[in-house]
Amino acid sequence: MIVAELKQEFETLQILNPDGEINEGQEPPELSDEELKDLYRWMYGLRVFDQRAIKLNRQGRLGFYAPMAGQEACQIGSVAALNKDDFFFPSYRDMGAAMYHGLPMEQVFLYSRGQKGSGQIPEGVNMFPPQIIIAAHVLHAAGAAWGFNLKGEKKVAIALFGDGATSQGDFHEGLNFAAVYNAPAIFFVQNNHYAISVPLEKQMKSKTIAQKAVAYDIHGVRIDGNDIFAVYKAVKEAADRGRNGEGPTLIEAVTYRLGPHTMAGDDPARYRKKEEETDWEKREPIRRFRKYLQNKGLWSEEWEKQIEQEMLDQIAETIKKVEKMDKGQITDLFEYVYTDMTPDLKKQKEAYLRWKEETK
Amino acid sequence: MATMTMIKAINDAMRVEMERDERVLVMGEDVGVNGGVFRATEGLYQQFGENRVFDTPLAESGIIGTAVALAATGFRPVAEIQFSGFVYETMDQICSQAARLRFRSGGRFNVPLVIRSPYGGGVKTPEMHSDSLEALFVHQPGLKVVIPSTPYDAKGLLISAMRDPDPVLFFEPMRLYRSVKQEVPEGEYTVPIGKANVVKEGNDVTLIAWGAMVPMAQKAAEQAEQERGISAEVIDLRTLAPMDMETILSSVEKTGRVVVVHEAVGTAGVGAEIIARINEEAILSLEAPVLRVTGFDTPYPISSLEDEWLPSVARIRTAIDKVLDF
Numbered sequence A: 001m002i003v004a005e006l007k008q009e010f011e012t013l014q015i016l017n018p019d020g021e022i023n024e025g026q027e028p029p030e031l032s033d034e035e036l037k038d039l040y041r042w043m044y045g046l047r048v049f050d051q052r053a054i055k056l057n058r059q060g061r062l063g064f065y066a067p068m069a070g071q072e073a074c075q076i077g078s079v080a081a082l083n084k085d086d087f088f089f090p091s092y093r094d095m096g097a098a099m100y101h102g103l104p105m106e107q108v109f110l111y112s113r114g115q116k117g118s119g120q121i122p123e124g125v126n127m128f129p130p131q132i133i134i135a136a137h138v139l140h141a142a143g144a145a146w147g148f149n150l151k152g153e154k155k156v157a158i159a160l161f162g163d164g165a166t167s168q169g170d171f172h173e174g175l176n177f178a179a180v181y182n183a184p185a186i187f188f189v190q191n192n193h194y195a196i197s198v199p200l201e202k203q204m205k206s207k208t209i210a211q212k213a214v215a216y217d218i219h220g221v222r223i224d225g226n227d228i229f230a231v232y233k234a235v236k237e238a239a240d241r242g243r244n245g246e247g248p249t250l251i252e253a254v255t256y257r258l259g260p261h262t263m264a265g266d267d268p269a270r271y272r273k274k275e276e277e278t279d280w281e282k283r284e285p286i287r288r289f290r291k292y293l294q295n296k297g298l299w300s301e302e303w304e305k306q307i308e309q310e311m312l313d314q315i316a317e318t319i320k321k322v323e324k325m326d327k328g329q330i331t332d333l334f335e336y337v338y339t340d341m342t343p344d345l346k347k348q349k350e351a352y353l354r355w356k357e358e359t360k
Numbered sequence B: 001m002a003t004m005t006m007i008k009a010i011n012d013a014m015r016v017e018m019e020r021d022e023r024v025l026v027m028g029e030d031v032g033v034n035g036g037v038f039r040a041t042e043g044l045y046q047q048f049g050e051n052r053v054f055d056t057p058l059a060e061s062g063i064i065g066t067a068v069a070l071a072a073t074g075f076r077p078v079a080e081i082q083f084s085g086f087v088y089e090t091m092d093q094i095c096s097q098a099a100r101l102r103f104r105s106g107g108r109f110n111v112p113l114v115i116r117s118p119y120g121g122g123v124k125t126p127e128m129h130s131d132s133l134e135a136l137f138v139h140q141p142g143l144k145v146v147i148p149s150t151p152y153d154a155k156g157l158l159i160s161a162m163r164d165p166d167p168v169l170f171f172e173p174m175r176l177y178r179s180v181k182q183e184v185p186e187g188e189y190t191v192p193i194g195k196a197n198v199v200k201e202g203n204d205v206t207l208i209a210w211g212a213m214v215p216m217a218q219k220a221a222e223q224a225e226q227e228r229g230i231s232a233e234v235i236d237l238r239t240l241a242p243m244d245m246e247t248i249l250s251s252v253e254k255t256g257r258v259v260v261v262h263e264a265v266g267t268a269g270v271g272a273e274i275i276a277r278i279n280e281e282a283i284l285s286l287e288a289p290v291l292r293v294t295g296f297d298t299p300y301p302i303s304s305l306e307d308e309w310l311p312s313v314a315r316i317r318t319a320i321d322k323v324l325d326f
Helices: A002-009 A033-058 A072-080 A095-100 A105-113 A136-151 A163-167 A169-180 A210-216 A228-243 A274-281 A285-295 A301-324 A330-336 A343-358 B006-020 B044-048 B060-072 B084-098 B134-138 B151-163 B213-228 B245-255 B270-285 B303-309 B313-324
Strands: A087-089 A157-162 A185-191 A219-224 A249-254 B002-004 B024-028 B053-055 B076-080 B114-119 B144-146 B168-173 B182-184 B197-200 B205-209 B232-236 B239-241 B258-265 B291-295
Touching: A033 A072, A033 A095, A033 A105, A033 A228, A033 A285, A033 A301, A072 A095, A072 A157, A072 A185, A072 A228, A072 A249, A072 A285, A087 A136, A095 A105, A105 A301, A136 A157, A136 A169, A136 A185, A136 B060, A136 B084, A157 A163, A163 A169, A163 A185, A169 A185, A169 A210, A169 B060, A185 A228, A210 A219, A210 A249, A219 A228, A228 A249, A330 A343, A343 B245, B002 B006, B006 B024, B006 B044, B006 B151, B006 B168, B006 B182, B024 B060, B044 B053, B060 B076, B060 B084, B084 B114, B084 B134, B114 B151, B134 B144, B134 B168, B134 B239, B134 B270, B144 B151, B151 B168, B151 B182, B197 B213, B205 B213, B205 B245, B205 B313, B213 B232, B213 B258, B213 B313, B232 B245, B245 B258, B245 B270, B258 B270, B258 B313, B270 B291, B291 B313
Parallel strands: A087 A157, A157 A185, A185 A249, A219 A249, B024 B053, B024 B076, B076 B114, B114 B168, B144 B168, B205 B232, B205 B258, B258 B291
Antiparallel strands: B002 B182, B144 B239, B197 B232
16 A cells, blocks of 8 residues: 555656657746756757767776766756755766856866866865765765754755665665755755666665655655756755755656766676667657757757857867876875875875985 | 863863864764763753754764765764774775865865764673774874873863864773873863873883773883883874874884784784884884784674783783893
């Protein structure tokens, strides 16, 4: 009986269907034409970015890279509904959201290349560096959000992570802490159905991720993560609830990565069926949003080409700039371990410099 | 001045800092209404209220993980891990998150976090309460590790830890919580992190210890003096990371003989690090190999055997004889 109720409660919200039409009984979020176009500019720009980043990785001009194609609605919608002073906790796949939230593209490339300044989030950009340890940052979002309550600030914290992360203990602890302290945290799961090669049914027996909210007595929603309107609406509502003192929200955004897990040799053909991929391609987020805008007379091929060109130009300029930047010295590493360098580190640094000098 | 036990001094340190700095938060299991399982946080909840002192869910990773973000966004949390043996639950949050955030973010974020945890043997606890795990954290760049052995140091070092901009592990020897009373100044004062304390000067042999092993080493030193007429120097390391090599080396250069005493198991313990450093920097001063008196390489024993397992005055005494007679 309980399972039946859960099924009812966690139906997947879809506003914009794969045909680019608004579903019956649904309303798109209140966004101006300019705001709609801006969302599209970001989403389509991100698709171009992803394709180009994959090429740059293959050419050896970028290092670690986790493709985002297919998840543009999640990446952009999750942060578009927030304010710049809300705090964002990304995982390693969330560079699109990071850029929308204010992280310069230059920084994304430095991180990918493991170059000096990697992870050095500029002042005024409210985010942690991308999290590699799966679900560790779920707790950070809970902690930061709890802090906003203590300071009486009307801010929220959002963590983005994948379906695999929901198996981690820190996922549970994070949701539990946020629930207990009524912290305005948004836990945004991009359920792309695979954690590398492991399908969702091997992560969990639950029918949905959203239903896990029940265990914490927090608000949980399941949305079509390829529908920019559903994502935007869910995050907006979660943020409003958080700011109004109504605590955390778990959002399960159902999506699909069109590419591999990372560029480090992952081949989805080993674990995914071609038909499955083709099926998801029909439901990918950009195509349907394009149709919607086209129907409203807000899209043209020319404009899209322009977005593409602007993005390619920005990437070309940025990668060239980054390639000319300092790769970093061993001695730089000593600077950021502690606020004041310890005697041991000073000694090691000096010894290294002496050795360099002597063996020149 | 007031006469205080170590537990009272620790309590006083938190009270003093919380009165001075409203960013300080105290959090952990049973630290609120209950005042802590050892009464370390007694009265803080009543004085500072529920927005400063938090009973958390029973989840160590959750405690440190949330504290990392609180610290990075403007608070100064003092998080308690109820017993140090439970610290494995939160190793990622301590060693991958707290310790590295400053480094990973190129200095954008600091983690001014203190993790307090009772540790050490001699009080017949059940399993996994008494383990000495300091070496795990000394091995992790980005952390500082502090262990007091007296009420005076406990208060001064804890205040320093709470003012430190980086994460500090503050291990409190359970056995010393109430075993000694000492005159402790009221109000604020600090004992610097990274500075050892020569608790007894001597010329013939150096004993290096921390936590509950400091009084043991002192007793062994006194015995050796009475029985053999030698003078032993006893160093209370106080901070294990960063290590005060200056104090260690000047003592080694003077005495030429060293015994390191710690409760933790021997292999790859902090004693090994101290000996390696003495080898690297003062080998020509040594008259004998540096010896260790440590716990055996077994998991912490059942309580009926702990007195035999822990370094004793007698075992330290034997090691002193060995280095003197080498």
